[in-house]
Amino acid sequence: MTNPFSRRTLAIIIVVAIVSLGAAVVLTVLGDDLDESAPSAGADSYSVSAIGHRGLVDILAKLDIPVIKSRGDSSAKAKNGVLLILEPTVSDDASKQRLRDLAKAAPRVIVVLPKWYGSAAVGDKWIEEANMLPPSEVEDVLKTLDFDYTTGISRFGAGKDFRGEDITKSPTIRHDPQLVDVGEHYEPLVSDPQGYALLFRSENVYVLSDPDVMNNHGLRIPENALFTVNLIEKLRNGGPVIIDEVVHGYAQQPSLMRTLFRFQLVLATLQVLICALLAIWAAMVRFGPTKAAAPPLAPGKDFLIQNTAALLKFGGHHADALRRYLMQSIAAVRHALHAPAMPPNQMTSWLERVRLTRGGTISLVELERDAHTADTPQRTVEVADRVYRWRMEMINGSQHRS
Numbered sequence: 466m467t468n469p470f471s472r473r474t475l476a477i478i479i480v481v482a483i484v485s486l487g488a489a490v491v492l493t494v495l496g497d498d499l500d501e502s503a504p505s506a507g508a509d510s511y512s513v514s515a516i517g518h519r520g521l522v523d524i525l526a527k528l529d530i531p532v533i534k535s536r537g538d539s540s541a542k543a544k545n546g547v548l549l550i551l552e553p554t555v556s557d558d559a560s561k562q563r564l565r566d567l568a569k570a571a572p573r574v575i576v577v578l579p580k581w582y583g584s585a586a587v588g589d590k591w592i593e594e595a596n597m598l599p600p601s602e603v604e605d606v607l608k609t610l611d612f613d614y615t616t617g618i619s620r621f622g623a624g625k626d627f628r629g630e631d632i633t634k635s636p637t638i639r640h641d642p643q644l645v646d647v648g649e650h651y652e653p654l655v656s657d658p659q660g661y662a663l664l665f666r667s668e669n670v671y672v673l674s675d676p677d678v679m680n681n682h683g684l685r686i687p688e689n690a691l692f693t694v695n696l697i698e699k700l701r702n703g704g705p706v707i708i709d710e711v712v713h714g715y716a717q718q719p720s721l722m723r724t725l726f727r728f729q730l731v732l733a734t735l736q737v738l739i740c741a742l743l744a745i746w747a748a749m750v751r752f753g754p755t756k757a758a759a760p761p762l763a764p765g766k767d768f769l770i771q772n773t774a775a776l777l778k779f780g781g782h783h784a785d786a787l788r789r790y791l792m793q794s795i796a797a798v799r800h801a802l803h804a805p806a807m808p809p810n811q812m813t814s815w816l817e818r819v820r821l822t823r824g825g826t827i828s829l830v831e832l833e834r835d836a837h838t839a840d841t842p843q844r845t846v847e848v849a850d851r852v853y854r855w856r857m858e859m860i861n862g863s864q865h866r867s
Contacts, residue, residue, distance in 0.1 A: 506585035515682040531705040539709040540570035546704025552579040614650035629655030827855040
C-alpha cells in the first residue's frame with residue numbers, strides 16, 4: 466500500500482482543514498457579534514443617526530457607568546441595576562407579551578416611548594428624513610405596559626420649563642414635545658406647566674414620554690444630558706445599565722459553542738483541546754504505508770563487532786583480548802618491515818631501534834607493559850588505541866619524522 470498523496474498535497478489538505486475549522490469556530494462564536502458593526506439608522510443603541518442612541522452609550526462609558534447592550538436575557542442582567550428599553554414597538558401579540566414580561570421581571574425599568582421613524586438608504590447610518598409615528602402606536606406601548614388609564618398623547622407645548630423632583634435645570638425638547646396626560650392614576654415625576662407628564666411611573670416602571678431628551682439629537686443640549694444622566698444614576702442603584710436590544714431585532718440565541726469560547730471559560734476550553742490533540746498524536750500509529758519491521762540481525766560487520774565486544778566485556782576477557790591484539794599488531798609490523806627471525810626480546814629491541822630511526826613517538830616497551838597492567842575496560846580501550854597508532858606509525862611512518 467502506497468500513500469496516494471504527495472507530502473506537499475498532504476500539507477495543503479491539513480492547512481485547509483485547520484483553516485476551515487478555525488473559521489467555523491470564529492463564525493460560531495462571533496457570527497452574531499458581527500451584526501453590531503453593521504450600520505444602523507434606527508432608534509437603537511447602535512445608531513449614530515439623529516434618532517439613535519449611540520451617544521447615550523458613549524456618555525455613560527465616559528462617566529465610568531457600566532453599560533451593556535443586551536441581546537438576550539436582559540431582565541436577569543439588570544437584577545442589580547436598571548433596565549433601559551429604548552423606543553419599543555409592538556406589532557403583534559408575541560412582541561407585546563415579551564415587552565410585558567421584560568418590564569415585570571426587572572426590578573427597575575426605564576421605558577422610552579417611541580416617537581420617530583427615519584428613512585435611510587440601504588447600508589447608510591444617517592437618515593435622510595424623520596417622521597413622527599402615529600399616536601396610536603405610542604398608546605399601544607402604554608397599554609402593553611398596563612398603563613390603561615392614561616387619557617391621551619399630547620404633541621403640543623413649548624417643550625421647556627419642566628418641573629419635578631431633583632430637577633436642577635429643565636430639559637428642552639425642540640420639536641413637537643410628546644407628553645402624556647396621566648390623569649390621577651399614575652405618579653407624574655416631571656411635567657410641563659400645563660400638567661402633561663414627561664416622566665411618570667407605576668411601581669417599578671418609569672416611562673419617559675419623549676425620546677428627544679436622550680437620543681443623539683437631544684443629547685447635544687447640555688440640560689438634556691444632565692437630566693438623562695441624573696435619572697439613570699438615581700435608578701441604577703450602583704449597578705449596570707442594561708440596554709435591551711432584542712426589541713430592535715438584535716436577539717442572540719444561546720450557544721454552547723459561543724459560551725465555551727468566551728473569556729474566561731475559553732482558557733479551560735483551550736486546555737481541553739490541547740490535551741485532546743496530544744492524545745490523538747500519541748494514539749496515531751501511522752499515516753500512509755506500513756513501515757517495514759527491522760530484521761532481527763542487522764547486516765554488515767558492525768553488529769558482529771558490537772556483539773563480540775559485548776560478550777568479551779561480559780566475560781571479563783578484555784585484558785586477554787588486548788594482549789592478543791598487541792601480538793597480532795607486532796606480527797603485522799614484522800611482516801611489513803621484513804624483520805629477520807629472532808626471539809621476542811630481541812625483536813622488541815629491533816623494533817624500538819627502527820621506531821627511533823623513523824621518528825616514532827609511541828614506545829613498544831611501554832605498550833607491552835601497559836597491556837599487562839590494563840585492568841579496566843576504559844584502560845583497555847585507551848591502550849588498544851595506542852597500539853593501533855603505533856602500528857600505523859611503524860608501517861606508514863610518523864608525521865613527526867624529519
